Amino acid sequence: MFPEHFLPSSRLALSVPLLFTLILSQQTSGHCDLIKLKAGGEIRGKLQKLPSESGEARIIETLTGGKITVDAQQIEFITNRPLSVEEYESRSKSIADTVDAHLELANWCSENHLISQRHAELEKVLLLEPDHSKARAALGYTNRDGEWMTRDELMRKNGYIKYKGRYVSTAELELLEKNEADLAEERKWFKKVKLWLSLMNSNNAQLQQEGLKNIQSINDPFAVSALARLMGKHENYLIRSLLVTTLSQITGDKPLRPLAELALSDPVQAIRESALQALSRRDVSQAIVYFIEALKNSSNLIVQRAGKGLEVIGDKSVVPELISALVTTHTYRVRVPDTTTTYSFGTNGTFGNTGVVLPPDIEAGLLAGRYPNGVIVLPSQQPKIPMRTISVKHNHQNEAVLSALQEITQQNFGYNQRLWQLWWSSTQNKAGIIPVVQ
Structure with missing residues (x-):
């Protein structure tokens, strides 16, 4: 009994x-x-x-x-x-799905120091009323030229990134991270790499081999900056592939950033995969930051690649960031008839209240995140009507991010971020871990 x-x-x-x-x-x-x-x-x-x-x-x-x-x-x-x-979870399940109700709950969250929950309620306000100025302001948005942007987005748009709490240009960032002696050594390599690339581009086979041999022999960490700058965005994919090979044989942390950038953004899959494999054979604790930042990228394609990269790296410390990126929202710019004021992207490929149906290939591309800068859809065989460009938001369930979580944790809670967060809390909060007999 x-x-x-x-x-x-x-x-x-x-x-x-x-x-x-x-x-x-x-x-x-x-x-x-x-x-x-x-x-x-x-x-x-x-x-x-x-x-x-x-x-x-x-x-x-x-x-x-x-x-x-x-x-x-x-x-x-x-x-x-x-x-x-x-109490928040009980309240959130019982309130009406209205702007006023979510604002009231957001204020309650603020009073009770629930920062992430307040953020979630304000986001729900924006889903109902995208131009709600108070919710936008509370979330740190600024309206510039008719487009809402966070401070980070606005600064990135102007070419600045955050470094130790302040915004600097990419050029200034490089200077801050290097001393004068390092810069002098790097300048020497710029001249050499530029010369050897020009030899590889000559019509003389002997000179081509000389240039190739010299680049293949590079193993000095001070050469990384020149290699990445002159070869990382080269139009010839063979040059970018050579860059991966050369960086792979250079020791230290300097090759980590250019390898991560190739793994995330190179248009050729084979180059991305070889760069990722090169990273996996190193101590990549310093490279993880680039993939974590990519989980917040405006392009869903980059988010998926970041998830794949973190799965290959396999570091359990990134679990909270992966949980946050299980479902991400991305904005697409689309050209539509100027006939109404409300548009929404439906799962059936239509824009609400417009009757506009996306071509199947365009719809698939939007859902897969292949159009990070949006797409212009022009109606065919129709009379000329006023058109305008709108922003359409879509929530993506990121399969690569889920795969990374499953591989790293050996758990599977699907795309339920709340359950993932609860489980992670149970593993991290030592006072909350209770031995369970299986």
Whole structure:
């Protein structure tokens, strides 16, 4: 016989359906424990201490005062969260999907110091009213020439990136990272690499071989800057392939950035893959930052490549960034008839309220993120009508990012970011990790 509230494996499967969730019904302070069940539900409350011999069950006192004993084999993981987070989730499920309701909940989140949840509610406001100025301002957007941009986006658009808390140009960044002696050594290599590339481009076979042989023999880290600048964007893919080979034989951290850039942005798949393999054979702790930054790229294509790169690198420290990038929103510029004020991108390839249907190849390209700068769709065989360019947002589920998470963690919660975050919290919060007998 089992104790009155004990739920063994067989009975639990019958008594607890896929949605076994106890809703927060009273306000208390502090934290509470959350048990994630393998069957799909959740139990919230306070775990009770058990005798050491009671290793096959966990007793949890729910937020309403009742006690439930759960077979440990039915537990996916256990974590500990602030009660304010529990209350937020209860509130978010019950409010109306209106601008005012989401704004009110965003203000509540601010009062309770729930930063990411406040951000999520403000984003929901923008889904309902894209030009809501207060929500935009709260999220750090600025309206420039009719387009909303964050400060980082605005500065990047003007050619600046953030370095140690301030914005600098890419040229200034290089100077900040190098001293004068290093720059002098690098300048010497610019002259040499430029000369050898010109030899490779000559009509004399002997000179071509001389130039090729000299570049293939480079192993000095100070040559990396010249190699990357003169060969990284070369129109001849064979030159870019040679760059990967040459960088691969240079020791140290200097080759990491150009290899990462090739792995993320080169148009030739074979070059991207060879650059990624070259990185995987190194200590890439310094290169990870480039792939993490690429997870936030405006092009979904780059986001997917970053996910693939992080899967190959296999460093578990990037799990939080991968979770955040499971679903990303991207904006596309599309030319449409100027007949209405509201447009939305539907899963069936149409723009809401317009009757405009995208050609199948264009629709597929948008969904796959192959048009990072948008696409202009002109109607065929129709009378001339006023046209305008609009911004259309689309949420992408990033398969490569999910694959990276599955490979690195050996877990699979699909595209459910919340479950991933709960699981990750359970592995990181030492006080919240509860041994579970499998």
